[in-house]
Amino acid sequence: MTCKAEGVAAAVRAAAAVVAEHRVELIDLDRAIGDGDHGENLNRGFAAVVAALDAGAPDTPGGVLKLVATTLISKVGGAAGPLYGTAFLRASAKLGTAGDLDVPALLEALRAGLEGVQARGKAVAGDATMVDALIPAVSAAEKAAGDGGDVAAVLTAAADAADRGAESTVDLVPRKGRASYLGERAVGHLDPGARSSALLLRAFAEAAR
Amino acid sequence: MSVGIVLVSHSAKLAEGLAELAAQMAPDVTIVPAGGLADGSIGTDYDEVVAATQRADRGDGVVLLYDLGSAQMTAELAVESLADPSAAVVADGPLVEGAIAAAVAAQSGQDRKAVAEAAAAAGIPDDLQPVEPAAGEAELELELRNDVGLHARPAAVLVRTLSGFDAEVTVRLGDQEADGRSVLALMSLGARQGDRIFLRARGPQAAAALEKAKELVDGNFGE
Numbered sequence: 001m002t003c004k005a006e007g008v009a010a011a012v013r014a015a016a017a018v019v020a021e022h023r024v025e026l027i028d029l030d031r032a033i034g035d036g037d038h039g040e041n042l043n044r045g046f047a048a049v050v051a052a053l054d055a056g057a058p059d060t061p062g063g064v065l066k067l068v069a070t071t072l073i074s075k076v077g078g079a080a081g082p083l084y085g086t087a088f089l090r091a092s093a094k095l096g097t098a099g100d101l102d103v104p105a106l107l108e109a110l111r112a113g114l115e116g117v118q119a120r121g122k123a124v125a126g127d128a129t130m131v132d133a134l135i136p137a138v139s140a141a142e143k144a145a146g147d148g149g150d151v152a153a154v155l156t157a158a159a160d161a162a163d164r165g166a167e168s169t170v171d172l173v174p175r176k177g178r179a180s181y182l183g184e185r186a187v188g189h190l191d192p193g194a195r196s197s198a199l200l201l202r203a204f205a206e207a208a209r
Numbered sequence: 210m211s212v213g214i215v216l217v218s219h220s221a222k223l224a225e226g227l228a229e230l231a232a233q234m235a236p237d238v239t240i241v242p243a244g245g246l247a248d249g250s251i252g253t254d255y256d257e258v259v260a261a262t263q264r265a266d267r268g269d270g271v272v273l274l275y276d277l278g279s280a281q282m283t284a285e286l287a288v289e290s291l292a293d294p295s296a297a298v299v300a301d302g303p304l305v306e307g308a309i310a311a312a313v314a315a316q317s318g319q320d321r322k323a324v325a326e327a328a329a330a331a332g333i334p335d336d337l338q339p340v341e342p343a344a345g346e347a348e349l350e351l352e353l354r355n356d357v358g359l360h361a362r363p364a365a366v367l368v369r370t371l372s373g374f375d376a377e378v379t380v381r382l383g384d385q386e387a388d389g390r391s392v393l394a395l396m397s398l399g400a401r402q403g404d405r406i407f408l409r410a411r412g413p414q415a416a417a418a419l420e421k422a423k424e425l426v427d428g429n430f431g432e
Contacts, residue, residue: 041252073286077252079279082286085255120282124361175362177278183432 002100003151003208008061009053011207012068016046018203019196029192033179037078038192045076045084062095065109079177080193083117083130090116103145103154110158114138121176128172128179128186130193137162137201155205162201166194212315212324213239213265215297216308217258217275217284221245227308235312241265253283262287262297270321271297272311274328276304297321300328307331332373345376345415349408349422355429358401363430364392370421376412378422 003011019026019042026039049071058064065088073085091109098105114134123129140161144154169191174180179191214231218224224244231240243261246252258273265271273284281299288297298321300307307328314327355363359380371378371389378389382404387394389408400406406426410418425431 037252073255077246077250077254077279079282081253081255082279082282086286120286 002102003061004100005057005059005061005064007208008064008101009057011204012064013050013053014207015200015203016050018199019043019046022196022199026192026196029190029195033174033182033186033189034192035078035178038080038196041076041078041080042084042196045072045081048072048075060095060097060099061101061105062092062097065089065092065095068092079121080196083121083193086116086120087113101151103149103151106151106154107141107145110138110141123176126172127176128169128174128191128194129176130191130197132169132172132191133162133165133194133197133201136165137197152205152208155201155208159198159201159205162194162198166190166198169194210267210269211235211238211318212269212321213241213267213271214308214311214315214324215258215261215265215271215273215284216240216242216244216304217253217261217273217280218242218244218304219251219253219276219280221249223276223304227305230305231308231312234309235316238312238315239265239267240308240312253280255283255287258283258287259290262291266296270295272315272321272324272328273297273299274302274304274307274311275299298325300325302328302330303332330373345411345413347410347415347419349410349419350405351408351423351426352405353400353402353426355426355432356402357432358404359395359398359406361392361396363425363432364395366430367395367422367425368392370425371418374412374414374418374421376410376415376418378408378410378415378418381407381409 023039023043027036030036030038049068052067052071058067069085069088069092073081090112094108094112095105117134118131123131125132125135137158141154141158144157170188173184174186179186216224216227221244224242228240228242241261241264243258246254262271275281275284284299288294288299291297300311310331311324311328314324368390380387380389380395382398382400385398387398408419408422
């Protein structure tokens with residue numbers, strides 16, 4: 001099974017709806033350990049993405065992701081903008097101008113997105129960041145693909161692993177971003193970036209079904 | 210012509226005020242503030258940073274300085290997206306002192322690398338500068354008393370601190386020795402609480418580097 005530009009655009013719209021729905025939750029998570037703007041920023045960014053898609057959606061999966069990247073980079077203030085922007089930009093570069101998104105391309109895009117986030121934010125596993133959701137997500141996606149899963153199965157496996165990875169940040173001492181200033185005091189709090197990463201992957205997985 | 214400077218801050222007022230201050234020391238340098246979001250609120254605006262970088266480049270390239278983490282990411286992303294990414298460099302230094310130091314370096318006609326280094330070096334207090342620039346060699350034994358030993362964060366703090374000195378430092382634990390510039394190498398020593406590490410430094414600022422390292426270790430890396 002493959003997915004075309006319309007499918008990717010639909011998944012991005014679904015992600016925007018999920019971000020809007022969880023805006024307050026993300027704000028509350030970030031307020032506990034950061035500056036409280038993650039939900040607002042991300043929602044503003046994805047609302048702009050939807051507006052950009054309404055104005056004219058690109059005709060390849062890579063083109064759609066590039067539009068998402070450039071819009072998020074410009075519209076999301078705070079760390080999430082350059083981080084998610086880089087992830088979508090690197091993923092889109094991997095997809096190139098292909099008209100279909102198949103499982104091998106999806107894996108490459110997921111890996112490139114993770115590498116982009118790590119290169120930009122310089123976080124490693126255990127720092128209590130979105131990387132803690134994305135690393136297990138990419139491994140789970142690889143495993144699901146190896147087991148013969150289609151695009152929906154691969155994304156579902158990624159979303160399941162991202163959920164567990166995000167939950168694991170509750171027990172971690174943050175070592176990046178504003179939460180790192182709190183040190184031990186931030187233990188017991190779910191990282192808002194890890195949570196939003198898991199939400200996005202879940203939205204993509206649901207849309208692919 | 211001189212290297213241009215871009216000040217990336219979450220706050221428009223901070224960036225503008227600092228540009229004004231730095232311009233006092235460097236009347237011929239193009240210093241462009243890129244602070245806050247378009248609506249005046251707190252944040253970093255990628256498009257503005259890109260535009261500021263293009264505006265600051267008078268042919269000799271640009272050095273960007275930032276205030277906090279996401280400003281650094283925005284600045285790096287902006288540099289990466291330039292037609293010629295080598296035309297600009299993000300300097301890792303304190304924003305205010307770094308901007309002044311960079312502006313003065315640019316005013317005196319120094320190149321991108323020197324201007325960025327001036328910004329980074331502005332983080333070292335004067336009393337840690339070497340009294341005389343002669344090449345030196347120094348050794349020091351220290352006991353780690355912090356909880357996690359030379360784990361990721363303390364190792365990173367140590368590397369960052371040592372990188373500010375003109376000295377080559379190695380750290381030894383038992384028969385293993387690691388480069389003081391590499392976080393991973395330091396972590397791989399596996400030095401734990403209670404371990405005694407042996408630092409050796411060579412270079413003009415060898416003694417100052419070890420003195421600062423001792424402060425860090427004695428202060429449990431600020432943990």
